[in-house]
Amino acid sequence: MPRWLVLVGVLCWLPAEAGRRPYIWSFGTETVPEGVVELEQWMWAKSRTPATPTVRSVNWVWWAPVSGVSQHVEVAVPLQLRAGAGRPTVLDSFELDARVRLKPRTSQDPFQMTFRGAWHQPTSGGERRVDLNVISSWTFDNGAQLLLDVGGLLAVSGASAVGTVDLAGSMPLTDELRLGAELFAELPVRGAAGETPHPFVGPSLEWTRGRFWVTAGVLVGLTPLFPQTPHFMPRLMWAVVL
Amino acid sequence: MGRRALRLALTLALLPGAAAGEAASGRVALFRKGGDGARAPMADASGVLVYATGFEAPAPGGPAPRMEQRDKAFLPPVLPVVKGQAVDFVNMDALLHNVFSPSPAAAAPGRKMDLGKYKGPGRVVTYEFRRTGIVDLFCDIHESMRATVVVLPNPAFAFARADGAFRLEGLPPGRLKLFAWAKGARAPAAVEVEVKPGATPEVQLELELQPEPATHADKHGRPYDTHPPGYGE
Known part of the structure; x- marks a missing residue:
């Protein structure tokens, strides 16, 4: 499988999130209250990578209703649009996403x-x-x-597998404002011969007011050390509680 | 002394958990302040909660305290619990309720108490109160529903009788502070008391109530009349 396809496949990963979330890449452990529905939208981009100059930057829009099904379970049904320089905008994918808390939300x-x-x-x-x-x-x-998120993106065909790890921290600045920081890495495991890890680091800021929350941040690739890592991956997320 | 002072008083833990077996008794005089500023005595003081601070002790064993949502009201309207106790919130109505609290004592910094929407009858959601203080409860769907959980550092509390008489048991010897509080009190009434082994000191307290605010915000800090039609149905 072409290396760029694996890279794009990895970066197609758009975690479904809900509830207040101060991190732009990690899933927090917070979920939407039971019986509550949020409409969430994300916009994010992946810049070019020095090691693969033919791969253009990509932009994504992710949209989903996110529902608190119980005190433990939250479900999202996102759709994703993808656009790139010189290419038409397409409906990229659908997802069915479930998050289960070990302990109840209360x-x-x-x-x-x-x-x-x-x-x-x-x-x-x-x-x-x-x-x-x-x-x-x-x-x-x-x-x-402090938060640790360990994950994997597994192609159903078995052709590729990517591990992810995210170490994050956040702290409240005011009742409405929260500052976060993340150290995130994608770790190609299978189907990407010669692919090196892609580490990123970056800040985020979350603001909540009433029924609305918004989180913005950017992950900066450690490209000088790992040339196959994109330079930047900014993300903007917001949601309204119905 | 406002709510901040009340929270400070409730977090005091000055004495170690020594054998706590003494008692104190007394009487609370209850007054209501009218809109014209005049103070009138109230005949029934049975809603006044009297409690002691200055020591911490766990709650006695037994079933969890219970706060019901019944006929679009909370029962009981005032529920005293000990810090660390879990309360069963039981929806006895065949319709949705969404219990929440904006009070700082209800949850850790950066979080809010929100039990979500769940329908009865009989559905239970349990919530543990880990911080002392006054926790005002509301329903995000039914604006008229109000209650208060008073989270205390120890189980030495009691409701006064209608005539204002009360008795607190399980007090450790030493200098303690007794408080009287009721819904509508701008600040609790306080008195210091010296508890000695074998003696039951008598204290007098006066508590003044004011009219409660007619409206409050929903769990998002918005007026209830911004809810869409059919919200919560």
């Missing part, structure tokens, strides 16, 4: 764990895929949080 314990599983169904080329994540967080009494 738990006040500082340690929380969430499991995520998603089915990725492409509509304009690409591989069907299963995404899996295990996310753990520890929240301190002052509201600061």
Whole structure:
């Protein structure tokens, strides 16, 4: 399988999220309250990569209703649009995404764990895929949080597999504003011979007011050390609670 | 002394958990302040909660305290619990309720208490209160539903009788502070008391109530009249 396809496939991974989330790439351990539906939208981009100059930058739009099914489970049904320089905008894929909390959403314990599983169904080329994540967080009494998200993107055909790891931290600045930072890496495991890890680091800022929240941030690739890593991956996310 | 002082008082934990077996008793006089500023005595003081601070002790064993949502109202309207106790929120109505609280004592910084929407009858959601203080409860669907959970550092609390008399048990010897609080109180009434082994000190408290605000915001901080038609049905 061409290396660029694997790279694009990896970067097609758009985690479904819901509820307040101060991180732009990691799934938090927070979920939408039971019986509540949020409409979420993301816009994000992946810049060029020095090692593959023929691969153009890509832009994505992700949209989904996200529903709190129970005190433990949240489900999203996203659709994704993809656009690139000089190429038409296409409906890229649908997903069915479920996140299950180990403890109920009302738990006040500082340690929380969430499991995520998603089915990725492409509509304009690409591989069907299963995404899996295990996310753990520890929240301190002052509201600061540390988080570890370990995941995998597994092509159903078995042709490719990519591991992901995200180490993140956040802290409240005010009741409405939260600052986050992430160290994120994609780790090609299968189907990408010669592909090196793609590490990124970057900040994010989340603002919540009433029924609306928005998170913005950018991941900066450690491209000087890993030339196959894109320079930038900015992301803007927002949601409205119905 | 406002709510901030009340929260500070409730977080005091000055004395170790020594054997707590003494008692204190007394009487609370309840007054209501009218719109004209005049203060009138109230005949029934049975809604006044009296409690002690200055020591921490766990709740006694037994079933979890229960806060019901019944006929679009919370029952009981005031529920005292000990820090660390879990409360069963039971929806007894065959319709959705969404219990929430904007109070800082309800959840960790950066989080809000929101039990989500669930329908009864009989559905239970359990919530643990880990911080002392006053927790105002509302329903995000039914604006008229109001209740209060008072999270205390120890189980030495009691409701006064209609005549204002009360008795607190399980107090450790030493200098403690007793408070009286009721819904509508701008600030709790307080008195210091010296508890000695074998003696039951008598104290007097006066508590003044004011009219409660007629409206409050929903869980997003918005007026209830911004809800779309059929919200919560």
